[in-house]
Amino acid sequence: MAAVLKPAPMPAPDAPTPAPAAEPAPLLQLQGIHLRFGGIKALQDIGFDVRRGEVRAIIGPNGAGKSSLLNVINGVYQPQQGQIIFDGQPLPQMRPGRAARLGIARTFQNLALFSGMSVLDNIMAGRNLHMRRGLLAQMVRLGPALHEEVANRQVVERIIDFLEIQAWRKVPVGRLPYGLQKRVDLGRALAMQPKLLLLDEPMAGMNLEEKEDMSRFILESREEFGATIVLIEHDMGVVMDLSDRVVVLDYGKQIADDTPDAVRNDPEVIRAYLGTATQQE
């Protein structure tokens, strides 16, 4: 019998170190954001912060400016006024590409996947920013390029395992049911290993079981991948369960910013969005 003990043949994948909790400086700060499209005031004087490792929800009725706000954060829209401070640095001119390089990833309300490509390739596409080798080297898959691809594949496999989509690895995304496509979309965003993850209505159009699964994935991706999460969601139950703090928008104005419980009982919020108190539960 072997006397020397070797290391475990199959160690569990090592945990990534989660972002240190309760750090004084918030990850993201928005100050006095104004966004206008011609005469339409889409956002007026929005200001809040997102702490590291928290799940921050943005809610509001249709047309309140939620998606616009998300687009401001990841640089699709340039606000006319106001300041965005990300990871301690003020960002005067944000562009989507720059946002991605800084570590901001997002998913989309209407999905943004390559429907003819497999689940694996779609999530691999999310690793694009982490591929440093040239096109030619990647095509011939030699030396460092091969090395890089293996390393990236490993990250992607961990995400596939995390999202429990192993059975569909090689299936074209277009053939998957909607709920699974949403999961792949989240996987693509996670593949960037973002500091900040923006989720635009991750539960839209899902049934109860799919919503429960997705809630679990969102909460666990914070622990598993150390991401800070900002999400827009219509399902009040989901928002109240998932988020640490909630920002409420109404006609482009910020009418509340507090914990779910406080927001739930805020008369202004109830008037603007939730309707009557009995309706929200």
Added chain:
Amino acid sequence: MALAQSAADTFPRLLVWQAQSRPHRVAWREKDLGIWQETTWAQGLDWVQRLAGGFAHLGLRRGDHIAVIGENRPRLYACMLAAQALGAIPAPLYQDAIAAELVYPLQLAEVGLVIAEDEEQVDKLLEVREQLPRLRHILFHDPRGLRKLKADGLLSLDEVERLGIAWWSQRPGQFDAEVNAGRADDVAALFFTSGTTGHPKGVVHTHASLIDRARAGAEFDRLGPDEEVLAYLPPAWIGQNIFSYAQHLVCGYTVNCPESQNTVGIDLREIGPTYYFAPPRVFEATLTEVRVRMDDAAHIKRWLFDACLAVAQRVQTARDTGQAPRLVDRLLHPLADGLMLAPLRNVLGFSRIRVAYTAGEAIGPELFRFYRAIGVNLKQLYGSTETAVFVCMQPDNGVRSDTVGVAAPGVELKVADSGEILLRSAGLLREYYRNPQATAEVLDEAGWYHTGDAGWLEGDGQLRIIDRAKDVSKLADGTLFAPKLIENKLKFFPAIKEAVAFGAGKDRVVAMINIDFPAVGSWAEKRGIPYTSYADLAGKPQVLDLVADCVAQVNADLAADPHTAAAQIHRFAVLHKELDPDDEELTRTRKVRRRFVSEKYATLIAALYDPAQTHCLLRVQVRFDDGRTGTVQGDLALREAQVYPRLAAAA
């Protein structure tokens, strides 16, 4: 430590023996992060040693019970070996049990240490922890979602392995001593049977009993170290334990653990197992999938599929009945194999299967014939948790759909006067754990185990199971009457969904039949027979003729067997409503509640036995989905069935 093969009479010593005789061969394969990760026998032994050290550190002693809850994972199997190495007794529990169901087995076995696969299992245990004062340690395999959770005694298996290394480094030679201290007649494992009533019973098996049966099965089918097995059924079920634990250690073959429950089909194709087990429902689901895909295929492909399958079925049927296939079929068969059967086997992951078994319930003859025909050596076996699986097995040259095989090596079979099957073997349970009353009910002084199944031995020594012994009774003339045998034959027809046969103490058998609404409905549409509702369709004369044909075929089949020739169906009625669990006519698992049904339908049964009546006005109560009750009424035609003389050739 050097070990002779003959000394490998416990599972830990079998592991040592395998690690010594084939150290670099693969013991376990597990798909993780998309790659099949391999563990050799030598690595496996190290792994078990580390885990055992950790368990010893946590205070596990000889005779203690541990519980293992999870899917098929090499590390969980290694944990069971590690516990056995220390003389402790693993009890695998069903991973899909709800929290409350875990309480009883854990209390009964006074489990102090539980191995849980992941967060889901840990959550369940924490939920019921207050009811388990003896539970000290919860060890988990997959740390996802558990890294920040703090609870008393909650520890990762990674940490346990680290503790194990330190433990043995201070105690050189101790591990070998522990392994050597185990005896073959020590208790090896505790399996819980899912009792239909009351609490589950813990079946106690020794190393000797499990190894005896594992060896018997391996010798019967000449299994060797080159087999590949996919472990995909619950590890708490003794069948899975035999195929991927006991026989794994006895033969030294490779056990493959799928990536997840969803990927079993994909993993099956990648591994291509040589030795395979599945209950009939799995084979049925696979066949349905094939049929659905064929329905969508182009016309030419469908034609090719049907033609090749027809040739293959003719060849296989001839071979299975010991005849030579027709010359033209013999010439066409290789062509059919190349064009259709081999690719189909490949798609299903059955390319390399040498031995495949099914058991647990009756398998439809059509289903059985399909798999035999496409070239899968599908056979049946008979056994239970109490008998460590192998009681009867079909030899390669004696495969039939209606029997479960000949007595496996080392099994003595006997049929009691009541029709109940009794057996003796070295693989019987020692007892039900802490339940001497239940033990006495199944094990008599002479060592016979009472299976609770009724059946008989056929002329060629094959056992035929017909029903549960308690449901078997006699007709007035003393003929054995097994309702389920008749009902199963009826239910194998697609047109018939449910059937109930009556005849206990009477001079002949009558039956009530439920048609299968979708199947008969589409049959009626194709023939242009208009109908409005279930009751309307069930009363159509054409439908009654269709059912009468099925009954006549069943009777012809029954007449061909001297045991059943006297129990043919003489009259039947087609019910105007479906038997339903909501009306308490069926159990939730869709088994007929005989006594209840015979009381509820007493009028109909009396009419079936009264030759003067040709119709029966029947009014029965039904419960609607919203809980209200109402009655449905129907005037049922009572039909005479065609009865065949004894020993007539089967159709």
